[in-house]
Amino acid sequence: MEFTFEFLSSLFTASLSQWYVIVPAIVIGLIIGAIPGLGPANSLIILLPFTLVLNVETAMAFMVALYCSARMGAGIPAILVNIPGTAGAAATPFDGYPMSQKGLAQRALTLSFVASALGGLIASIFSIFALPLLSRVGYYFHSVEMVVVMLFGLTLIAVVSTGNTLKGLIAGVFGLLVGAIGPDHIYSAPRATFGFLELYDGVPVVAALIGVFAISEALLMTEVKSIVTDVGKVHMATQTRWAETIIGVRMAFKRWWHIVWTSFIGLGVGVVPGAGAPIAAFVAYQQSRLFSKTPEKYGTGHPEGILAPESANNGVTSGSLIPLLTLGVPGGSTAAIMLIVIQYHGITLGPRIFLDRPEFPYGVLMAMVVTYLFMVGTILPLARYMSRVTLVPTQFLAPAIISFTLVGAFAPRMYMFDMGLALVFGVIGYIARKTGYQVSAILIGVILGPYIEQYFMRALRIAEGNPMVLFSSRIGNILWVFLVLSLVAPPLIGWYKKRKADHASL
Amino acid sequence: MSSKDPLFTRRTFLKGTAASIALGSVSTFPFDNLFAADFPERTIDIVVPTGAGGGADRNLRAFISVWKKYLQTEFEPGFFKGAGGQVGYETYLGKREPDCYNLLYGNMGPETIMYVLQKPNYKFPGDYVYFNRCDVDPSVIWVRKDSPFQTIEELVEEGKKRTITLSCSRLPHPASIGSLSLADATGAKFNLIPYGGGNPTVVACLTGEVDASALPMANPISTKGQARVLGVFAPSNPIPDRTDNAPAVNDVFGTNIPDLPSARAFALHTEAIEKYPERYELLKSTMRKVFDDPDYKVAIEKTGRPWEFISYADEAECMEYAANMMELAKKYEPLLTA
Numbered sequence: 069m070e071f072t073f074e075f076l077s078s079l080f081t082a083s084l085s086q087w088y089v090i091v092p093a094i095v096i097g098l099i100i101g102a103i104p105g106l107g108p109a110n111s112l113i114i115l116l117p118f119t120l121v122l123n124v125e126t127a128m129a130f131m132v133a134l135y136c137s138a139r140m141g142a143g144i145p146a147i148l149v150n151i152p153g154t155a156g157a158a159a160t161p162f163d164g165y166p167m168s169q170k171g172l173a174q175r176a177l178t179l180s181f182v183a184s185a186l187g188g189l190i191a192s193i194f195s196i197f198a199l200p201l202l203s204r205v206g207y208y209f210h211s212v213e214m215v216v217v218m219l220f221g222l223t224l225i226a227v228v229s230t231g232n233t234l235k236g237l238i239a240g241v242f243g244l245l246v247g248a249i250g251p252d253h254i255y256s257a258p259r260a261t262f263g264f265l266e267l268y269d270g271v272p273v274v275a276a277l278i279g280v281f282a283i284s285e286a287l288l289m290t291e292v293k294s295i296v297t298d299v300g301k302v303h304m305a306t307q308t309r310w311a312e313t314i315i316g317v318r319m320a321f322k323r324w325w326h327i328v329w330t331s332f333i334g335l336g337v338g339v340v341p342g343a344g345a346p347i348a349a350f351v352a353y354q355q356s357r358l359f360s361k362t363p364e365k366y367g368t369g370h371p372e373g374i375l376a377p378e379s380a381n382n383g384v385t386s387g388s389l390i391p392l393l394t395l396g397v398p399g400g401s402t403a404a405i406m407l408i409v410i411q412y413h414g415i416t417l418g419p420r421i422f423l424d425r426p427e428f429p430y431g432v433l434m435a436m437v438v439t440y441l442f443m444v445g446t447i448l449p450l451a452r453y454m455s456r457v458t459l460v461p462t463q464f465l466a467p468a469i470i471s472f473t474l475v476g477a478f479a480p481r482m483y484m485f486d487m488g489l490a491l492v493f494g495v496i497g498y499i500a501r502k503t504g505y506q507v508s509a510i511l512i513g514v515i516l517g518p519y520i521e522q523y524f525m526r527a528l529r530i531a532e533g534n535p536m537v538l539f540s541s542r543i544g545n546i547l548w549v550f551l552v553l554s555l556v557a558p559p560l561i562g563w564y565k566k567r568k569a570d571h572a573s574l
Numbered sequence: 575m576s577s578k579d580p581l582f583t584r585r586t587f588l589k590g591t592a593a594s595i596a597l598g599s600v601s602t603f604p605f606d607n608l609f610a611a612d613f614p615e616r617t618i619d620i621v622v623p624t625g626a627g628g629g630a631d632r633n634l635r636a637f638i639s640v641w642k643k644y645l646q647t648e649f650e651p652g653f654f655k656g657a658g659g660q661v662g663y664e665t666y667l668g669k670r671e672p673d674c675y676n677l678l679y680g681n682m683g684p685e686t687i688m689y690v691l692q693k694p695n696y697k698f699p700g701d702y703v704y705f706n707r708c709d710v711d712p713s714v715i716w717v718r719k720d721s722p723f724q725t726i727e728e729l730v731e732e733g734k735k736r737t738i739t740l741s742c743s744r745l746p747h748p749a750s751i752g753s754l755s756l757a758d759a760t761g762a763k764f765n766l767i768p769y770g771g772g773n774p775t776v777v778a779c780l781t782g783e784v785d786a787s788a789l790p791m792a793n794p795i796s797t798k799g800q801a802r803v804l805g806v807f808a809p810s811n812p813i814p815d816r817t818d819n820a821p822a823v824n825d826v827f828g829t830n831i832p833d834l835p836s837a838r839a840f841a842l843h844t845e846a847i848e849k850y851p852e853r854y855e856l857l858k859s860t861m862r863k864v865f866d867d868p869d870y871k872v873a874i875e876k877t878g879r880p881w882e883f884i885s886y887a888d889e890a891e892c893m894e895y896a897a898n899m900m901e902l903a904k905k906y907e908p909l910l911t912a
Contacts, residue, residue, distance in 0.1 A: 113626050210783040254768055255911055256658040256744050257692055265664050269656025341777045395780060396798060397773050404627025404773065411632060411877050418798040482652070522770075529767050530739055530784070 076196070079431050083438040086129035089122070090439055093133035094446050100134075101141020101153045104282060105274050105476025108138040109401040116408065124413035125428075129435040131406050136385050136439045139345065140184040140447065143378050147176045148457045149295070149469060151282040155273045155515050156345025156381040159353040161281065162228065162508060163366065163373025170369055171300025173455035174307075178316025179374045181451060185444045186320070187331035187379030192386040192436040194335065199429065200422075202387070203394035205339040208543055211527040214340065215538060216547040218520040221350035221512065223555060227357055228367065228508045239505040243513020246271055253522045254529060266485040275477045275486040276514045279493020280500075280507045282473040287498045289462040289469075296458050304459065313451050319371050326372055327379045330356060334380035338387020341399035345381040346515045352380030358554050386436055393417060393429035613853045614647040614675060620840075621670060621678045623662020623685060625655040629772055629792060629879075633838060634679050636873035637708055637864060644860035651679070658688040658746055667696045672843035674853035678702065683836045686896045687746040690903035691911050703847060704892035705854075706861045707839040710885045711790040712808035713749035714820065715740070715756070716801050718780050726805035726826055729786060733762025741778040741787040744768045745910045748834040749788040751902055752807035752823070754909050759829040776801075790836040791817065796878055807834040812882045832902060839892050862886065 100106040112119070112131055119127040142153030147164030160180065167176035195202060229236015249260045250270025261267040289295060296304065320327065330352040337348040356376035357366045366373045391399035396417035398404040410417060421429055477490035497507045531537030539545055624630045631651070638649040654662040659680065670676035682704055689698050715726060723729045732738060742750045745768050757764040767784055769775040772793050779787035780800055787794070794801035795816055803820035811820055824831055840861065847854045864870050865886045874881055887895070903910070
């Protein structure tokens with residue numbers, strides 16, 4: 069295969085010609101992404117009969133477009149009503165929702181859309197040029213390295229607990245305990261399920277997400293008339309129609325480097341089979357805050373707090389397809405469903421495809437590039453209209469959220485139990501919020517807990533129980549150093565700055 | 575009719591009463607049993623005790639794409655993964671009507687082992703019957719192509735010097751039992767690392783996190799040239815040309831390790847078989863036709879699975895296989911549980 073300009077140009081033209089499936093897939097993806105419970109994987113299963121009758125290139129363009137746009141769509145309710153559409157957008161409300169409360173929903177959505185599209189675009193273009201290189205990442209990131217990566221995400225518990233660290237840690241540990249429900253990772257035996265069959269595979273993240281974020285938020289909403297503050301309403305009323313969108317685009321482009329490097333975090337995490345968007349989003353948010361000159365602004369409606377997780381969770385999309393395209397082994401559930409369609413059409417993935425049919429793997433990534441280009445034009449104008457949701461009186465908004473999200477809790481597994489579970493988590497979330505415990509800390513524990521346990525137990529088993537295995541890899545050790553620095557440096561820098569200011573004032 | 579005509583005569587009353595009784599009796603008659611020709615009148619639901627998108631999903635879709643020609647109905651697979659298949663089985667047996675409109679498509683080997691080790695809330699044999707085996711996939715030990723181990727003897731020799739790490743889908747699995755039996759028989763040390771599914775298990779071996787892997791043969795074959803099969807836990811290798819002529823483990827070491835295939839099969843509530851024998855017969859006879867249909871071969875080849883693995887077996891053979899697996903699971907229970 070000759071990797072020439074002509075080759076890339078022909079792939080781009082071919083992908084562009086699939087616009088008639090890409091555009092509808094973007095619309096479907098945005099809708100399913102925005103509805104909690106309807107992720108891309110279960111939507112693609114429902115649409116399997118349709119994708120099987122299309123030719124494989126068209127089917128892949130459709131599935132890739134749906135997958136990417138669902139990632140972007142998940143950020144919409146996270147920003148507007150504090151409800152992430154999927155676990156991958158769980159870090160978006162940290163700063164997205166405070167912006168909405170200030171009447172800046174349109175700007176926040178624009179930041180999210182630009183970060184998602186640019187982050188996804190950068191990661192997919194880079195993947196095209198570095199595909200052979202990226203396919204090697206999985207060879208260096210094993211269980212030990214992933215334990216440390218997870219710990220980066222877990223340190224977010226401390227970050228979101230600023231103000232009351234003890235309560236934050238209690239909430240985080242509670243989340244980790246909830247995440248431990250389900251089968252143990254070595255013997256597959258169910259534990260702590262209280263006899264509920266529905267918990268044998270662990271606590272369903274969607275039900276937990278909906279309960280902790282959506283239901284508890286809806287219950288809180290009933291205590292106020294509007295989720296937007298009075299100042300925010302004045303701001304929304306006085307702004308010209310498109311001004312906020314233009315400001316958002318400018319803000320995002322002004323921070324282009326931030327989008328670039330956080331998209332690479334997403335790409336890197338996505339390439340590792342089994343890791344996914346929630347890990348990428350949490351790690352990117354944590355790193356963004358770490359390197360920020362104004363870390364104290366995070367959690368109050370800071371633009372970087374939206375750009376980082378959204379760019380990262382869209383950077384994951386191309387990364388997660390790399391194990392599928394290069395090894396022929398799906399790295400996640402969405403990729404596994406894509407593999408069904410690919411195999412149905414008689415295409416064999418793996419290293420040989422780069423000799424036999426290189427236009428296929430590169431074509432898939434190019435379809436992603438085209439999707440992100442189309443996505444900007446499709447969704448950016450809608451930010452203005454979507455932001456009006458925040459002005460809906462809470463007497464209508466709260467019941468609508470509860471009913472919609474309960475259906476969302478039911479959808480992935482079709483268990484009535486999950487609706488009840490979401491309500492239980494809703495009450496827990498409500499009590500937590502009223503008593504000053506961070507619900508985000510609970511959710512970080514629930515989402516990352518099973519991952520970290522799985523990698524940790526596996527690493528220990530490989531080393532026959534020797535805990536020193538955690539320091540046995542060069543890459544792992546480098547990551548440990550960064551982790552320690554990321555924990556120690558901010559308080560040290562803060563102490564140094566304070567000391568300097570004290571000296572100056574003397 | 576004149577106004578003087580009575581509305582009912584004694585004769586018409588008696589006729590009407592007799593007709594009503596007859597109609598009432600007919601309506602309570604078990605038509606379902608009598609007319610199997612009416613079956614199926616609606617979609618048949620299939621519980622799969624693993625996640626969507628894996629090998630079971632692909633094989634099942636290939637099978638039902640042809641089966642619907644003969645049964646003249648649609649099928650709806652539902653995926654209920656968790657706890658080594660326990661969630662799917664308990665969902666099927668506890669929450670699905672025993673009416674032949676609900677089937678289970680499982681992997682007899684690992685899921686029978688799971689039954690022995692996890693002691694779930696159902697009875698086997700008793701509550702359900704495996705009645706139609708679709709394939710037989712022998713367990714193997716394999717390494718990545720650039721591994722230093724070229725043969726099973728080299729791997730075992732090294733295992734006598736240090737512990738060899740082997741990725742496996744889960745501990746309660748025929749391939750895991752095969753590896754433990756081999757270690758037991760040769761004195762090699764194998765450390766099984768479960769990865770919770772075929773795909774991550776393959777990746778762990780290909781990316782070098784572990785020395786080797788123990789899985790059904792279809793998994794290393796699906797990597798298309800990235801894997802080298804070292805040994806097969808079967809009397810002979812069914813596809814030597816696609817597996818580097820890997821020998822049978824027993825032939826190499828003179829051991830007597832039992833045949834350890836994975837075998838996917840359809841299962842049905844025992845109660846449904848007793849209640850609706852005609853429906854059961856219809857299911858069996860139409861399923862049997864699938865194996866002789868050339869379209870099925872095409873559908874299977876599209877999934878990348880070797881046609882040589884496709885092998886029909888009836889209820890008796892399926893249940894015998896399951897009983898053997900239960901024996902093995904009991905034997906190795908201390909090694910497979912915490």
